[in-house]
Amino acid sequence: MEPIITLNNVHKYYGSKHVLQGINLSINPGQIIGYIGPNGAGKSTTVKILCGLISDFEGTVTVAGFDVKQDALEVKKIIGYVPELAEMYEVLTPGEFLFFTGSLYGLKKEVIDKRATGMLTAFGMSGNLDQRMDTFSKGMKQKVLLVSGILHDPKIIILDEPLSGLDANSVIIVKELISRLAKEGKTIFYSSHIMDIVEKVSDRIILISDGKVLADGTIDDLRNHAGNTSLEKIFSQLTSTESPALQADQLMNLFDK
Amino acid sequence: MNIINQFLLRLFLSPSLLYKKANVDPDQLKLILTTKLIIDDRRPNTFHRSRQNASTKTISLATLGTMLFSAVLGCMFLFTFTPGSTLPAQLTFYFSIYMFVLTSTLIADFTSVLFDVKDNAIILPKPVSDRTFVASRLLHIIIHCAKIVLPMALPGILFIFFRNGIATGLSLFCVLLMATLFTIFLINAIYLVVLKFTTPQKFNAIISYVQIILSIAVYAGFQFLPRFLIAPSGDMLHSSGWLWFLPSYWFALATFFFSTFKMDFSLVAGALITFIASPFSIWLVIKYFAPAFNQKLSQITAGSEEQPNISSAKKVNTTSSLAEILAQWTTTNVSEKLGFINCWTLSNRLKDFKLKVYPSIGYIMVYMVVMFFKDGQKSLANVIALNQQGIVVVLGVLYAFSLILITAINQMPFTEQYKASWIYFSLPLEKPGYILSGAYKAMIIKFYTPFALVLSAVAIYLCGFTIIPTLLLSFINIFLTGLVNTLFIMKMFPFSMHQNAAQKSGSFVRILFSLVLPGILAVMHFFIFKSIVGIIVALICSMVLNYFLLQRLRNRRWSFINSSYSV
Numbered sequence: 067m068e069p070i071i072t073l074n075n076v077h078k079y080y081g082s083k084h085v086l087q088g089i090n091l092s093i094n095p096g097q098i099i100g101y102i103g104p105n106g107a108g109k110s111t112t113v114k115i116l117c118g119l120i121s122d123f124e125g126t127v128t129v130a131g132f133d134v135k136q137d138a139l140e141v142k143k144i145i146g147y148v149p150e151l152a153e154m155y156e157v158l159t160p161g162e163f164l165f166f167t168g169s170l171y172g173l174k175k176e177v178i179d180k181r182a183t184g185m186l187t188a189f190g191m192s193g194n195l196d197q198r199m200d201t202f203s204k205g206m207k208q209k210v211l212l213v214s215g216i217l218h219d220p221k222i223i224i225l226d227e228p229l230s231g232l233d234a235n236s237v238i239i240v241k242e243l244i245s246r247l248a249k250e251g252k253t254i255f256y257s258s259h260i261m262d263i264v265e266k267v268s269d270r271i272i273l274i275s276d277g278k279v280l281a282d283g284t285i286d287d288l289r290n291h292a293g294n295t296s297l298e299k300i301f302s303q304l305t306s307t308e309s310p311a312l313q314a315d316q317l318m319n320l321f322d323k
Numbered sequence: 324m325n326i327i328n329q330f331l332l333r334l335f336l337s338p339s340l341l342y343k344k345a346n347v348d349p350d351q352l353k354l355i356l357t358t359k360l361i362i363d364d365r366r367p368n369t370f371h372r373s374r375q376n377a378s379t380k381t382i383s384l385a386t387l388g389t390m391l392f393s394a395v396l397g398c399m400f401l402f403t404f405t406p407g408s409t410l411p412a413q414l415t416f417y418f419s420i421y422m423f424v425l426t427s428t429l430i431a432d433f434t435s436v437l438f439d440v441k442d443n444a445i446i447l448p449k450p451v452s453d454r455t456f457v458a459s460r461l462l463h464i465i466i467h468c469a470k471i472v473l474p475m476a477l478p479g480i481l482f483i484f485f486r487n488g489i490a491t492g493l494s495l496f497c498v499l500l501m502a503t504l505f506t507i508f509l510i511n512a513i514y515l516v517v518l519k520f521t522t523p524q525k526f527n528a529i530i531s532y533v534q535i536i537l538s539i540a541v542y543a544g545f546q547f548l549p550r551f552l553i554a555p556s557g558d559m560l561h562s563s564g565w566l567w568f569l570p571s572y573w574f575a576l577a578t579f580f581f582s583t584f585k586m587d588f589s590l591v592a593g594a595l596i597t598f599i600a601s602p603f604s605i606w607l608v609i610k611y612f613a614p615a616f617n618q619k620l621s622q623i624t625a626g627s628e629e630q631p632n633i634s635s636a637k638k639v640n641t642t643s644s645l646a647e648i649l650a651q652w653t654t655t656n657v658s659e660k661l662g663f664i665n666c667w668t669l670s671n672r673l674k675d676f677k678l679k680v681y682p683s684i685g686y687i688m689v690y691m692v693v694m695f696f697k698d699g700q701k702s703l704a705n706v707i708a709l710n711q712q713g714i715v716v717v718l719g720v721l722y723a724f725s726l727i728l729i730t731a732i733n734q735m736p737f738t739e740q741y742k743a744s745w746i747y748f749s750l751p752l753e754k755p756g757y758i759l760s761g762a763y764k765a766m767i768i769k770f771y772t773p774f775a776l777v778l779s780a781v782a783i784y785l786c787g788f789t790i791i792p793t794l795l796l797s798f799i800n801i802f803l804t805g806l807v808n809t810l811f812i813m814k815m816f817p818f819s820m821h822q823n824a825a826q827k828s829g830s831f832v833r834i835l836f837s838l839v840l841p842g843i844l845a846v847m848h849f850f851i852f853k854s855i856v857g858i859i860v861a862l863i864c865s866m867v868l869n870y871f872l873l874q875r876l877r878n879r880r881w882s883f884i885n886s887s888y889s890v
Contacts, residue, residue, distance in 0.1 A: 117448045118448070119447050119448060140450075142450040142451075143450045145448070147448040150444075153441055153443075154441065154444075155362050155445065157361075157365040158358070158361065158365075162358070166358045167445065167449065169351075170354065170355075170446070170450065170451055171449060171450065
């Protein structure tokens with residue numbers, strides 16, 4: 067199968083800081099990729115490169131056959147990006163916001179209206195379509211962002227911490243939605259640090275730290291390699307220099323009189 | 324969208340063929356601009372922010388409000404045309420004020436347009452070409468300028484049109500256009516200089532300081548320019564060579580030249596400079612400033628959050644800082660100390676607090692200079708002699724400084740980051756009033772004591788040691804004013820309420836009261852100025868009152884403080 071996303075020896079510097087240190091990835095269509103790593107590992111930089119937001123990197127990145135550096139606009143057309151929370155114009159209503167983002171993808175108003183109303187209704191927000199979003203809770207805003215990311219029916223969906231602030235029921239809906247979208251052949255790139263959800267939804271987990279890929283495989287591969295433990299523990303083993311139990315001990319020792 | 328935005332949008336989008344030729348997508352351009360203008364209409368702008376009712380929820384049709392306020396400002400500029408001086412002198416004054424106010428208005432608004440980082444997450448991942456995106460930002464700024472510039476310039480143009488005739492009115496219109504271009508150049512220059520010395524991340528904070536300096540400069544300009552520009556005869560001081568350094572002087576000469584066509588050397592020179600310098604400055608902006616600017620902007624666009632430069636971040640000395648030492652000396656228990664240190668530290672760092680309070684320091688300084696120098700040596704002689712006029716000046720200066728303290732105390736409860744104040748509510752405090760008394764003491768020491776020390780030194784130098792009782796009484800009275808403000812006006816914890824709450828009903832009466840009180844005390848002080856017994860009695864009364872009010876503040880209970888938050 068022809069991979070839909072490939073990253074070939076990707077390096078990225080911010081000043082003298084070497085943020086991505088030779089990332090190589092090949093992702094097939096329909097896969098759900100869990101992209102995990104500690105803060106500052108290079109997750110957001112990778113996401114921004116895939117979305118065509120950063121072009122001054124070394125190496126080659128292709129998305130659906132398009133070179134991200136040369137054809138950023140074509141890449142953007144087939145990607146749905148759900149940014150981290152609060153990146154929205156809050157004084158608009160969901161209706162206005164979704165019309166704006168949908169129209170930038172060239173969707174017709176009727177299509178946007180139909181899809182936006184249907185999707186928001188599924189999230190239990192049918193009554194909020196014409197309210198300004200500055201009164202919304204975190205979860206409600208996140209739902210609008212999710213809808214804006216999939217409204218144009220993209221081939222690839224890139225999610226940056228999509229579940230932050232969502233209530234338990236909405237988390238279940240999103241998890242279900244991710245699986246259904248993947249079944250329809252869409253590729254999901256899921257960047258997060260909430261391990262248990264990544265563990266449950268992903269076909270393949272890529273763990274990066276300090277700009278390098280430390281582990282890449284299914285959850286079973288990783289478990290076999292690390293001794294049948296949870297993803298959280300694997301993550302900790304690979305990215306932390308000290309054991310969490312030791313660190314907790316050090317914290318507790320501070321209370322000793 | 325309101326009718327003005329619709330009109331401007333239609334006007335600026337009309338050359339759609341031109342946009343297509345420049346590889347700009349007219350449909351996307353229209354969509355982005357329409358959305359941005361709707362957002363502008365709902366977001367409070369500079370004027371609203373400075374008037375302290377920055378409600379993001381309730382303000383709609385902000386454009387009309389901005390334009391109306393701009394027009395009111397434009398009407399205020401008309402006082403520069405009061406008779407008694409020649410037209411070039413009036414016009415120089417008019418252009419100076421116009422350019423200063425325009426700069427300080429646009430400088431903040433440019434930031435919110437150019438540095439809207441939300442665009443990075445919302446528009447940039449969409450299939451929108453760079454050219455369309457840049458064009459949308461440029462047009463957004465141009466439409467924004469038009470909405471401020473047109474109403475601001477119109478009153479002056481109409482006034483001159485009716486008073487001095489069609490030719491002068493038309494001439495003013497054209498030269499105002501040039502002055503506006505030149506102002507935009509100045510703003511760009513300020514931006515570039517600021518960006519040269521700082522990172523884009525710190526840019527907003529620095530621009531706030533520039534705004535503070537500009538607002539003080541506008542006030543100083545109002546006070547001093549007429550004195551410098553106009554001779555007692557009402558004529559312009561042409562002889563001063565330094566006038567040529569004032570762009571407003573060129574614009575005034577140009578306006579005068581095009582209305583009279585008098586072949587005077589300075590008039591022709593002024594007109595030439597105007598019509599060469601302004602287009603040249605805009606050419607500079609497009610050719611050199613814009614590319615450098617875009618380069619800097621892309622640093623923000625390309626993931627500024629990825630590079631937190633921790634090693635170069637300013638190290639804050641947390642152990643035995645100045646605040647802690649002062650708190651140790653002046654507070655009586657842990658709660659009061661906490662209130663003191665927290666209020667001291669946050670007032671150092673919160674941008675919105677500084678933006679509201681620091682200009683008042685500048686205003687007072689300008690006022691001091693005006694008060695002392697308006698009659699030259701005479702006021703100084705009066706002060707040294709301590710005659711009737713001298714006493715008025717001394718008391719005026721001493722009590723005027725209470726305005727800084729009052730501004731600081733009135734602003735103390737408010738910030739955009741008010742949510743962090745949950746900490747006070749979760750603390751096991753028996754008497755939360757101690758937090759307030761600690762905050763009050765921090766404000767007194769920070770925003771009054773340094774000035775009191777300088778004033779004392781100057782006063783003792785000029786008038787001798789006999790002035791000490793007067794100084795003491797004025798200081799104690801100002802402490803009292805601050806205390807009354809904290810006790811009866813500001814009943815909340817420091818930095819615990821959103822700025823919107825500052826605009827509640829009755830605030831005008833409260834602010835008026837807090838300004839009148841030092842005035843009343845100053846007048847009372849004036850009547851007992853010569854009586855040492857009177858001063859000593861007043862001093863004792865004031866100290867006793869201070870003591871009792873401070874105790875009352877410390878004894879504030881939870882029920883009382885909570886009631887301030889439920890209104």
